[in-house]
Structure formats: C-alpha cells, structure tokens
Amino acid sequence: MTADPIRWAWAAAAVVLWLALIGLVALRRARKTGDTPPTAPDATLVVFASQTGFAEELARMTTAALNAGGITTALISLGDLTADRLAAAPRALFLVSTTGEGDAPDSALAFMRRMSQRDLSGLSFGVLALGDSSYRSFCAFGRALDDWLRTNAARPLFDRVEVDNGEVGAIRHWQHQLNRITGRTDAPDWAPPAYAPWRLIKRERLNGPDSPGEGLWRIALEPLGDLPDWRAGDIAEIGVPSAPGQSPHAHREYSVASLPADRRLELIVRLMRGPDGAPGLASGWLTETCAIGAPVDLRIRSNSAFHGPEGAPPMILIGAGSGLAGLRAHIKERQAARCGANWLILGERHPAHDRILTPELETGRALGTLERLDRVFSRGAGGRYVQDHLRDQADLVRDWIARGAVIHVCGAVAMGAAVHAALAEILGAESLDDLTARGRYRRDVY
Numbered sequence: 001m002t003a004d005p006i007r008w009a010w011a012a013a014a015v016v017l018w019l020a021l022i023g024l025v026a027l028r029r030a031r032k033t034g035d036t037p038p039t040a041p042d043a044t045l046v047v048f049a050s051q052t053g054f055a056e057e058l059a060r061m062t063t064a065a066l067n068a069g070g071i072t073t074a075l076i077s078l079g080d081l082t083a084d085r086l087a088a089a090p091r092a093l094f095l096v097s098t099t100g101e102g103d104a105p106d107s108a109l110a111f112m113r114r115m116s117q118r119d120l121s122g123l124s125f126g127v128l129a130l131g132d133s134s135y136r137s138f139c140a141f142g143r144a145l146d147d148w149l150r151t152n153a154a155r156p157l158f159d160r161v162e163v164d165n166g167e168v169g170a171i172r173h174w175q176h177q178l179n180r181i182t183g184r185t186d187a188p189d190w191a192p193p194a195y196a197p198w199r200l201i202k203r204e205r206l207n208g209p210d211s212p213g214e215g216l217w218r219i220a221l222e223p224l225g226d227l228p229d230w231r232a233g234d235i236a237e238i239g240v241p242s243a244p245g246q247s248p249h250a251h252r253e254y255s256v257a258s259l260p261a262d263r264r265l266e267l268i269v270r271l272m273r274g275p276d277g278a279p280g281l282a283s284g285w286l287t288e289t290c291a292i293g294a295p296v297d298l299r300i301r302s303n304s305a306f307h308g309p310e311g312a313p314p315m316i317l318i319g320a321g322s323g324l325a326g327l328r329a330h331i332k333e334r335q336a337a338r339c340g341a342n343w344l345i346l347g348e349r350h351p352a353h354d355r356i357l358t359p360e361l362e363t364g365r366a367l368g369t370l371e372r373l374d375r376v377f378s379r380g381a382g383g384r385y386v387q388d389h390l391r392d393q394a395d396l397v398r399d400w401i402a403r404g405a406v407i408h409v410c411g412a413v414a415m416g417a418a419v420h421a422a423l424a425e426i427l428g429a430e431s432l433d434d435l436t437a438r439g440r441y442r443r444d445v446y
C-alpha cells in the first residue's frame with residue numbers, strides 16, 4: 001500500500017492546527033491567571049511604575065530602543081514583578097515616578113510589600129526616576145528603589161537619572177545610557193510628544209452663570225485625520241499656544257471624558273484664575289479664547305493605572321468637579337459593555353447652580369446603567385463633601401466591596417486625599433492597601 005500524499009498533507013495540516021490551538025489555549029490561560037508568558041531568561045527587564053502614564057510610555061520607548069539594538073526585553077509593571085523573577089534576571093531597567101507626597105505609584109504597592117532582604121548580586125540595573133522638584137520629596141520613590149537595589153547587592157550600570165517635570169535633557173541622558181547598552185551610536189533622539197492636529201468643535205458651559213465656582217466647560221474636539229483609539233482612563237495632552245516670547249507650546253494634561261465610539265474627544269475643564277484674577281493660560285484658552293473650528297494640537301496618552309477592571313465587577317466612581325471627566329468615560333465604557341452595577345458619587349458646589357450633566361446622568365439612572373447616583377453639594381444648606389457622604393454610606397461601601405467592587409477616584413489632589421482618608425477609615429488601612437495592590441482601587445488625581 002502506498003501513502004496518499006494528499007492525505008499526508010491533510011494529516012500534517014491537522015497536527016499544525018492542533019499545536020497552534022494548544023499554544024493559543026496556553027497563552028489565554030496564562031493571561032487569565034495573570035501569569036506573564038515565559039520570556040527568554042536572558043531578557044532585560046524593563047519595569048515601570050506609573051501613576052499617570054508617563055513612566056509607562058517611556059518604558060515602552062525604552063523597550064523599543066533596546067529591541068532596535070538587538071536586545072531582548074520583557075516589559076512589566078512593577079506591581080507584577082516578583083522578587084524571584086528579579087533575582088533571576090541578569091539586567092533590569094526601572095522607570096518609576098513619584099506621586100502624592102513622596103509616595104510610590106499605587107501599582108507599585110504590591111512590590112513595596114515584597115521589598116525585603118534579597119540577594120540581587122546577579123543583577124545589574126538602571127533607574128530612571130520621574131518627579132517634579134516643586135514637590136518637597138523630589139523623586140522620593142525612584143531614590144528609595146535605587147537604595148533598595150544597591151543595599152541588596154545589585155550593581156548599578158550608571159548613576160540614577162532624575163527627570164524634573166519631563167525635562168528633555170535628562171531623558172536624553174537616559175537614551176544615551178541605552179545606546180551604551182546596545183552599542184548603537186546612530187539611534188535617533190526621542191522627539192518631544194508629537195501632537196496631532198485636532199480642532200475645537202464645541203464648547204458648552206455645564207454649571208450655571210451664578211455658580212460659586214468658576215465656569216466648568218465641556219470641550220469637544222475632533223481629529224483632522226483618522227480618529228485614534230483610546231480607553232476610559234486615558235489622558236489628553238494638549239499643546240497650548242503660549243504668550244509671546246515664551247516657548248512655542250505649554251503642555252497641559254486633561255482626563256478624557258468620552259470614548260472613540262462618540263466620534264469625538266471631550267474634556268471637562270474648569271476655568272482657573274491666577275492670584276490677579278487673570279484666566280489661566282490653558283484653561284482660559286480652552287474655555288474662552290480658542291475659536292470654534294480653530295486647530296488644537298493634541299495627543300492621547302495611554303494611562304493603564306486608571307483603566308477599567310477586567311470582567312464586570314461592580315464599580316464605585318468617586319469624584320468632584322472636573323473629575324467627572326475621567327469617571328464619565330468609565331461610565332460610558334461600562335454602559336457599552338452592559339455592566340450596570342455602577343455607583344457614582346459626585347461632588348459639586350451649589351445645588352441650584354451646579355447640577356452638571358443632569359439629563360445624561362438621570363438617563364443612566366433610569367436605564368439602570370447607573371445603579372446609584374449620589375450628588376453631594378458643598379454649599380447651601382447642610383453642605384457636604386464626597387468624603388462626608390462616603391462616611392455616611394460606610395455600610396453600603398463595605399457591602400459593595402464585599403461584592404467585589406472596584407473603586408475609581410478622579411479629581412483634585414485635596415479631594416483625592418480626603419477620599420483616601422475616608423476609605424481607609426471605612427475599610428481599614430490594610431484592606432485599602434490590599435485593594436490598591438490588586439488594582440481594585442485606582443486614582444487619577446491632579
């Protein structure tokens with residue numbers, strides 16, 4: 001009997017398909033359990049800890065630069081890095097920011113807990129610390145991480161590079177160190193953020209003219225080219241034309257308040273004023289002087305630290321004022337995915353003048369996509385803040401958390417700190433840390 005070549009070909013194809021399926025299933029399982037797919041043991045780890053996405057973005061650029069120089073890398077969030085994996089790696093580059101008052105980004109909390117004594121003598125490392133010297137504890141987390149690595153016998157490849165408020169020179173220095181690792185001398189400089197051309201299409205005041213606060217505006221923009229993709233939690237970077245004699249662009253960041261499905265990008269911007277009453281450069285331009293139809297330089301930065309959860313757990317969304325922006329994108333994402341267990345706690349000033357986005361939010365409540373909508377007003381009779389409301393609702397908060405809820409907080413730093421203190425009281429500081437480490441408590445505060 002002779003073998004039929006067509007049959008053989010079919011059999012071979014079936015085996016290849018079967019192997020591919022096994023591979024796919026294994027990869028899916030790895031993703032589901034949170035394991036990262038295996039990487040080459042000699043891969044250079046590129047580790048980021050980021051609160052608003054900048055360190056994460058630079059980590060991606062670092063990975064690309066190393067790959068272009070022929071070096072295998074594994075990109076990983078510090079929150080997902082185990083001490084064993086670190087101890088087994090030959091080389092790791094850390095890109096970490098500092099947030100709060102000298103604190104580590106939320107996603108790094110799980111690692112901080114594991115930062116005990118460890119033999120890291122097989123590891124060489126570099127640290128890029130992002131910070132802003134107008135804060136008292138400049139680059140505090142990057143410095144602490146650097147100390148910890150040195151204390152545990154890891155060998156620095158070069159001195160820690162500190163970046164003050166995105167300063168280009170320091171970032172270029174980091175690139176130079178990467179070129180020394182790859183041996184490349186021809187790598188192009190990382191360009192400053194390349195904005196895309198958009199235009200302002202609509203501006204609408206959300207609070208009443210008699211509000212005790214400044215105007216809160218919904219700003220709508222559309223791209224001149226293709227609509228890019230983004231997710232709830234992402235950040236819009238805007239190049240604001242600056243006053244004559246200054247550098248051509250002031251750079252400002254806003255939480256994105258819409259989704260690509262809306263076919264437009266929306267922001268919620270409060271007009272800020274300086275001590276002399278003059279409108280702020282960026283907020284004044286966006287809310288007052290930029291003409292409808294005028295061009296706006298804009299790019300969207302991915303901010304995974306504020307992305308939504310996997311699956312469909314209940315979600316508590318807490319914010320005040322312009323913080324509604326980041327929460328609104330999440331509510332839209334959840335509505336599109338038909339996840340109805342959403343509880344919005346929204347702070348504003350006066351009940352008579354600041355009931356912002358009422359038709360939209362009430363529709364959400366009527367349709368059941370917002371299970372609870374609690375508006376909290378700080379002025380008028382019995383003024384309260386969101387943190388007071390959380391304390392009033394402590395039992396319900398605990399109940400939602402017991403049901404597996406995630407918490408997202410968006411808004412000004414002072415509100416974020418007050419909410420954090422209230423949650424620590426309600427849930428216990430340790431449980432709150434635990435939620436943070438598990439990505440169930442996420443913040444976008446500015």
Ligand SMILES: Cc1cc2nc3c(=O)[nH]c(=O)nc-3n(C[C@H](O)[C@H](O)[C@H](O)COP(=O)(O)O)c2cc1C
Pocket residue numbers: 049050051052053054055056096097098099100101102103105130131132133135136137138139140165166413445446
């Ligand atoms: C709410 C807030 C608090 C911050 N606190 C500090 C600080 O204590 N020390 C510091 O050096 N930088 C601080 N920064 C500046 C950030 O580290 C800096 O903007 C960094 O580029 C952010 O990187 P990321 O987007 O990766 O988180 C703070 C920034 C924000 C928004």
